[in-house]
Amino acid sequence: MKKRIVNLLLAGILSVTAVLAAGCGSGKSSSNSGEEGENTVSAGSENAGSNSASSSGSSDNAEGDEKGTTVYPLTVEDDLGNEVIIEEEPERVVSLSPANTETLFALGAGERIVGRTDYCSYPEEAAEVESVGTYTAPNTELIISLSPDVVFASDYIDDAVRDQVEEAGAKVVVFSANDVKSVEKNIETAGQILNLNEKAQELTESMTAELEELKDVIAEGGAEKSAFIDLGSYYSAGTGSLLGNMLNDLSVRNIAEDTGETWPQLSLEKIIESDPDIYISLFTSPEELKQTSGLNDLECIKNGNIIYFEGLSPEADMIQRAGPRIVEGTKLLAEKIYPDLFS
Numbered sequence: 001m002k003k004r005i006v007n008l009l010l011a012g013i014l015s016v017t018a019v020l021a022a023g024c025g026s027g028k029s030s031s032n033s034g035e036e037g038e039n040t041v042s043a044g045s046e047n048a049g050s051n052s053a054s055s056s057g058s059s060d061n062a063e064g065d066e067k068g069t070t071v072y073p074l075t076v077e078d079d080l081g082n083e084v085i086i087e088e089e090p091e092r093v094v095s096l097s098p099a100n101t102e103t104l105f106a107l108g109a110g111e112r113i114v115g116r117t118d119y120c121s122y123p124e125e126a127a128e129v130e131s132v133g134t135y136t137a138p139n140t141e142l143i144i145s146l147s148p149d150v151v152f153a154s155d156y157i158d159d160a161v162r163d164q165v166e167e168a169g170a171k172v173v174v175f176s177a178n179d180v181k182s183v184e185k186n187i188e189t190a191g192q193i194l195n196l197n198e199k200a201q202e203l204t205e206s207m208t209a210e211l212e213e214l215k216d217v218i219a220e221g222g223a224e225k226s227a228f229i230d231l232g233s234y235y236s237a238g239t240g241s242l243l244g245n246m247l248n249d250l251s252v253r254n255i256a257e258d259t260g261e262t263w264p265q266l267s268l269e270k271i272i273e274s275d276p277d278i279y280i281s282l283f284t285s286p287e288e289l290k291q292t293s294g295l296n297d298l299e300c301i302k303n304g305n306i307i308y309f310e311g312l313s314p315e316a317d318m319i320q321r322a323g324p325r326i327v328e329g330t331k332l333l334a335e336k337i338y339p340d341l342f343s
Contacts, residue, residue, distance in 0.1 A: 070195040079176040079186070080155060086171060089195045090149035097135050097154035100175055101126050102323035103187055104152065106203055107196045114146045122317060122325075144168040150193060177322040179245035180211055180330070187324060207327045211249065214331055218251050221341045225277040226253040228266070232283035235265045242322055250334050252278070268294050276300055278337055280307045282316060307336045 074086045094115035095101040101120040104113055110125055115132040130146070133139040135154060140161050143151065148170045153162070155176040162172050173193065177183040184204040191200025227247060229237045236256035237243035241263065247254045255274035256264050272294055279300045281289065286306045290296050300306065309316035318329035335342040 068197045068201075070192050070197060074192065076173060076189055076193060078174040078189075079182075080174045082172075082174065084171050084173050086150065086193050088149075090171075090193065092146065092148045093194075094132060094143055094146060094148040094151045094170075095120060096132070096138055096151060096157060097175070098122070098317070099177075099183075099321040099323035100152040100154070100190075101129075102321060102325060103175075103190055104194075106324040107187070107191055107194060107199050109190075109194050109196060112194070114148060115143060121312070122314070140164050144170075152190065175322070178240055178242050180207065180249065180326055183322050183324075183326050184208065186322070203324055207324065210327045211330065214327070214334055215249065215251075217341055218334065218338060221338070224251055224253060225337060226255055226274070227278040227280055227337070228255050228271055228274065228276040230279065230281045230284060231263075233265065234268065234271065235263060238262050238264045242326075243319065246319065246326075246330050246333060249330060250337060252337060271295070272298065278305050278307060280309075280333075282309050282320075285310075307333070 070089065072086060072088050076084050076086065078084060091112060092114045093104065093109065093112050095104055095113060096117055098117065098120045101113065101116050102122055104110065105123050105125065110123075113126075113129050116126055116129045117135045117138065118131050118133060119135060120126045120129070120131075130142075132142050132146070136156050137158075138161060143161075143165055148165075151165055151170050151172045153172055153174050155174055157172070157174060165172055173189075175186040175190075177186050184207055187204055188197075188200045191197050191203075229243055229247070231237065236254075238254065238256040238259055238261050244254050244257060244262075255271070255276050256266060259266070275298060277300055279289065279295075279298070284292075286304070286308050289301055289306060295301055309319065315329075315332060318325050319333055321329075
């Protein structure tokens with residue numbers, strides 16, 4: 001709940017900027033349960049994209065699965081622990097987060113998307129899809145009128161919205177990834193729901209290979225650096241956040257991590273005491289930082305070791321959206337943190 005509150009506060013602070021990482025939902029579980037013979041997959045499990053069917057706990061593969069084809073009915077467990085039964089291959093879907101929209105298009109399911117949020121700006125084709133409003137307060141009546149088979153949501157979805165959509169007959173699947181591994185599992189789960197398993201596997205294998213290559217470059221050439229991520233008013237991305245885990249992947253010590261909180265607000269004194277090598281700002285411009293008393297005494301500010309991503313820029317989207325471009329975003333951040341390694 002605290003994560004939701006902090007993120008909503010940040011959304012207010014950044015009202016003209018990009019959508020931040022999604023906050024925790026209520027964790028409400030649906031009462032749907034699988035029936036014998038269903039193909040079962042968990043968004044957070046190791047089997048999320050393996051195309052292996054489970055019949056009443058059995059590990060025997062269904063004939064269709066061996067060919068990369070989803071066997072329906074399919075039971076999936078989303079990131080809130082809700083079990084959702086997909087009776088047949090979905091033909092119409094709605095996306096309630098930019099990350100989910102990117103995933104659906106990357107899987108080749110763009111023609112199936114009948115609704116998306118105001119913030120779904122990538123790829124360009126997303127603009128041709130009807131908007132159903134914001135990710136925090138979508139137009140429920142409009143969503144229902146679009147007759148989706150599946151709604152892919154973030155954990156911002158309100159219980160009332162979810163209930164109404166499900167009562168109208170749509171299935172709701174919530175994705176809330178916080179690192180590359182969980183992003184990949186969500187892609188695999190979406191691929192299985194949509195019977196696009198081979199494309200999902202292709203995407204995730206490419207992401208894994210690119211991230212390992214990136215880690216190897218950093219391991220071979222760079223000394224550990226420290227960083228502070230400023231989301232506005234000194235709120236930061238700590239333990240368990242997408243940006244926090246991104247720093248971990250890049251062997252960067254996150255000065256907010258020792259708070260033990262996902263979205264901590266650090267004091268100015270704490271930031272100065274920690275003396276980060278890099279100041280990463282998603283809100284305050286470098287010019288403003290250099291004029292901020294206390295901060296302007298930091299070596300990273302004086303030496304211009306500031307990484308600034310402005311508002312709704314494509315670069316800001318790439319490092320904040322838990323979708324198929326997250327490794328590209330990680331590399332973008334790595335190039336700015338370790339310029340000598342990527343020159």
